[in-house]
Amino acid sequence: xxxxxxxxxxxxxxxxxxxxxxxxxxxxxxxxxxxxxxxxxxxxxxxxxxxxxxxxxxxxxxxxxxxxxxxxxxxxxxxxxxxxxxxxxxxxxxxxxxxxxxxxxxxxxxxxxxxxxxxxxxxxxxxxxxxxxxxxxxxxxxxxxxxxxxxxxxxxxxxxxxxxxxxxxxxxxxxxxxxxxxxxxxxxxxxxxxxxxxxxxxxxxxxxxxxxxxxxxxxxxxxxxxxx
Amino acid sequence: xxxxxxxxxxxxxxxxxxxxxxxxxxxxxxxxxxxxxxxxxxxxxxxxxxxxxxxxxxxxxxxxxxxxxxxxxxxxxxxxxxxxxxxxxxxxxxxxxxxxxxxxxxxxxxxxxxxxxxxxxxxxxxxxxxxxxxxxxxxxxxxxxxxxxxxxxxxxxxxxxxxxxxxxxxxxxxxxxxxxxxxxxxxxxxxxxxxxxxxxxxxxxxxxxxxxxxxxxxxxxxxxxxxxxxxxxxxxxxxxxxxxxxxxxxxxxxxxxxxxxxxxxxxxxxxxxxxxxxxxxxxxxxxxxxxxxxxxxxxxxxxxxxxxxxxxxxxxxxxxxxxxxxxxxxxxxxxxxxxxxxxxxxxxxxxxxxxxxxxxxxxxxxxxxxxxxxxxxxxxxx
Numbered sequence: 001x002x003x004x005x006x007x008x009x010x011x012x013x014x015x016x017x018x019x020x021x022x023x024x025x026x027x028x029x030x031x032x033x034x035x036x037x038x039x040x041x042x043x044x045x046x047x048x049x050x051x052x053x054x055x056x057x058x059x060x061x062x063x064x065x066x067x068x069x070x071x072x073x074x075x076x077x078x079x080x081x082x083x084x085x086x087x088x089x090x091x092x093x094x095x096x097x098x099x100x101x102x103x104x105x106x107x108x109x110x111x112x113x114x115x116x117x118x119x120x121x122x123x124x125x126x127x128x129x130x131x132x133x134x135x136x137x138x139x140x141x142x143x144x145x146x147x148x149x150x151x152x153x154x155x156x157x158x159x160x161x162x163x164x165x166x167x168x169x170x171x172x173x174x175x176x177x178x179x180x181x182x183x184x185x186x187x188x189x190x191x192x193x194x195x196x197x198x199x200x201x202x203x204x205x206x207x208x209x210x211x212x213x214x215x216x217x218x219x220x221x222x223x224x225x226x227x228x
Numbered sequence: 229x230x231x232x233x234x235x236x237x238x239x240x241x242x243x244x245x246x247x248x249x250x251x252x253x254x255x256x257x258x259x260x261x262x263x264x265x266x267x268x269x270x271x272x273x274x275x276x277x278x279x280x281x282x283x284x285x286x287x288x289x290x291x292x293x294x295x296x297x298x299x300x301x302x303x304x305x306x307x308x309x310x311x312x313x314x315x316x317x318x319x320x321x322x323x324x325x326x327x328x329x330x331x332x333x334x335x336x337x338x339x340x341x342x343x344x345x346x347x348x349x350x351x352x353x354x355x356x357x358x359x360x361x362x363x364x365x366x367x368x369x370x371x372x373x374x375x376x377x378x379x380x381x382x383x384x385x386x387x388x389x390x391x392x393x394x395x396x397x398x399x400x401x402x403x404x405x406x407x408x409x410x411x412x413x414x415x416x417x418x419x420x421x422x423x424x425x426x427x428x429x430x431x432x433x434x435x436x437x438x439x440x441x442x443x444x445x446x447x448x449x450x451x452x453x454x455x456x457x458x459x460x461x462x463x464x465x466x467x468x469x470x471x472x473x474x475x476x477x478x479x480x481x482x483x484x485x486x487x488x489x490x491x492x493x494x495x496x497x498x499x500x501x502x503x504x505x506x507x508x509x510x511x512x513x514x515x516x517x518x519x520x521x522x523x524x525x526x527x528x529x530x531x532x533x534x535x536x537x538x539x540x541x542x543x544x545x546x547x548x549x550x551x552x553x554x555x556x557x558x559x560x561x562x563x564x565x566x567x568x569x570x571x572x573x574x575x576x577x578x579x580x581x582x583x584x585x586x587x588x589x590x591x592x593x594x595x596x597x598x599x600x601x602x603x604x605x606x607x608x609x610x
Contacts, residue, residue, distance in 0.1 A: 051602050051605075056602055056605075057601070076521055077520045080515065084517065091513070091605070097514075098241070099237035100237060108514070109517040
């Protein structure tokens, strides 16, 4: 079953009179429960493609259908609600709100739901336990290591039980040990909890955790098995 | 309710900046509350059933111009008038010019009937005041301030008339704003002026408050074509007229308040703009998590409301409790009566604080909430 259907999607950034093609006529299907890795040099368009899948940027052309929803036609508010229900997003850095504890950071997306306080607590406890940080729930981001911060971010991404987990270079700022921990969690979420994962990375070691790897170069999504 | 925690945490994330902003808003609202109370005190001095029966007659041209004291008997003949006393501002200095307090030369035999709310401590003291040529009544707060006792001699040097009044305290008086005022005989004052026979004002007591308008018109009509035409007005209007000798007090107070308000809006806008700009990346994260632009905007405006309301309420409450514990009547030499910050002024300050929050934050917060997530993510490392 296809979770994400991308058809002839392009993204053009306009800077004054100049047009920069960030993504050109990309088509891709991502199977439900798959773990796709997007690789490519800087400026190849991999983060642009990830942002388009997450609905945090809009395509200049083409169609993106996720779990049957064509997200190109949604308003900002509809997209916000859709993201809350469907997407878990992990940034490379600056991921947590510094004035909130790990627990409160993970609870954030649940504040937009109708769950009661007790139900929210149950969800947050489960998500933090899954990433092995239940004992750090009262800690602020500054009291956590980089790897722990990223694991809290993963807990926040999965706390609403989303269909899709999107990670933009989640190990880019981490040491090797922390990076392995984060990748192990993403792999566990994919294999044990059947989450569909799309990860952007430069790191070939990280890419080994994925089931499918696609390369991009100068805004073009290369055929499967071809690298830049 | 569930967003309150994040709103408060964000409002106080940079404690030093937030506290300084709260203090600047607080100081501004303290000043605005004080100015409003001053204006209220000048425009609406506390009324008593007795003061509601009184009007004050003065020279039409200005308070500085004098009228013949013979007007007193003519005014008394106006239908509806119960009693009249000459009331002359003496403008004297006791020992040191910084010891300012109000002194009036009054008709000793009429004064206590017309100002019935002013209570002398004993009938003997009232009798002494009426009887003795240089007898005087001192307000109780004034007596306490200068450690005066009944029988003490008090010499007051008038800066207006260049004469010295050597008076003897017959009694102490309290009530109706008399606590910080000094009263002595008009006849003695007239003697000091070589029987010039002039008075600055006449206080007129009507038989009924309903007659005040007719009495005022009748008095002013009576002297319209004389060499000293009059202007008769209520006590509160007279006090405001007295204050207006310094200029247009209302315009002055409103102008200062407006400038203070404008300045505080700029301070708050600067703080909020900085705070919002620093959090562009976090706004992107919130929106990625599913927060709509409207909810992001609401949270930032709410933060601003928390800061501004803390400052506004703090400033107004500080004014209320400070002026509640300081005797402004004494500090102003009896000029300001009923100088108390009302709860309505505290509420007004809170309202101003909310306006400051909305005007200073809405635009930067609205702009930030509309930045596309991808652009905000790109900016966050800047």
